Amino acid sequence: xxxxxxxxxxxxxLFSEQDRVRKIFTxxxxxxxxxxxxxxxxxxxxxxxxxxxxxxxDDIDLLVTRFWMRRAKRLFVPxxxxxxxxxxxxxxxIPRWVLTERGISAVRAAVREEERVxxxxxxxxxxxxxxxxxxxxxLLAVFLSR
Numbered sequence: 001x002x003x004x005x006x007x008x009x010x011x012x013x014l015f016s017e018q019d020r021v022r023k024i025f026t027x028x029x030x031x032x033x034x035x036x037x038x039x040x041x042x043x044x045x046x047x048x049x050x051x052x053x054x055x056x057x058d059d060i061d062l063l064v065t066r067f068w069m070r071r072a073k074r075l076f077v078p079x080x081x082x083x084x085x086x087x088x089x090x091x092x093x094i095p096r097w098v099l100t101e102r103g104i105s106a107v108r109a110a111v112r113e114e115e116r117v118x119x120x121x122x123x124x125x126x127x128x129x130x131x132x133x134x135x136x137x138x139l140l141a142v143f144l145s146r
Contacts, residue, residue, distance in 0.1 A: 003067075003070070007063070007067045010063055011060065011063060011064070014056060014059055014060045014063065015060070017056050018053065018056045018057070018060070021049070021052045021053050021056060022049075022053065025045065025048070025049035025052065025053075028045055028049075029042065029045050029046070029049070032045055051093075054092050054093055055093050058091040058092060058093050058094055058096075058098070061091065061098040061099075062091065062094075062096055062098055064098075064099070064104060065097075065098040065099045065104070068099065068104060068107045068108055068111065069099075069107065071111045072107050072110065072111050075111060075114045075115070075118075077107070077110045077111055077114050078110070079107055080099070080103050080106060080107070082097060084103075086100065086102055086103075087099060087100055087102060087103035087106065088100065088103060
C-alpha cells in the first residue's frame with residue numbers, strides 16, 4: 001500500500017516535470033518564431049526539447065517498469081522474457097530496458113489476477129470464520145435462554 005502511494009507520488013512529480021519542460025520549450029519556440037529566428041535555431045530548440053522530454057519519459061517508463069516488476073516478483077507472477085521484442089524496449093537516453101505499453105499491460109493483468117485470487121481465498125476464510133462465530137453465538141443464546 002505504501003509502495004503504491006510512493007509510486008503515485010513519484011509518477012505525479014515526473015508528469016509535472018514533463019509538463020514543465022513542454023511549457024518552457026513551447027514558450028522558447030513561440031518566441032523564436034515571433035522573432036523570425038533562423039531555421040537552424042528552431043531546429044536546435046526542437047532537438048533540445050525532444051532530448052529533455054525523452055529524458056523525463058525514460059524516467060517515467062523506468063519507474064513504471066520497476067513498480068510492476070517488483071509487484072510481479074513478490075507474487076511469483078511470470079514476467080515477459082527480454083527476448084520478447086514487443087514487450088521490452090531500450091531507453092533512448094540511458095542504457096536500460098523498460099516494458100512497452102503492451103508489456104506493462106500484460107504484467108499488470110497478471111498481477112491483478114493473482115491479487116484477485118488471493119483476495120478470494122481470504123474472503124472465503126473470513127466468511128467461514130464469521131459464519132462460525134455467528135453459529136456459536138446462536139447456540140450460546142439458545143443455551144443461555146433456558
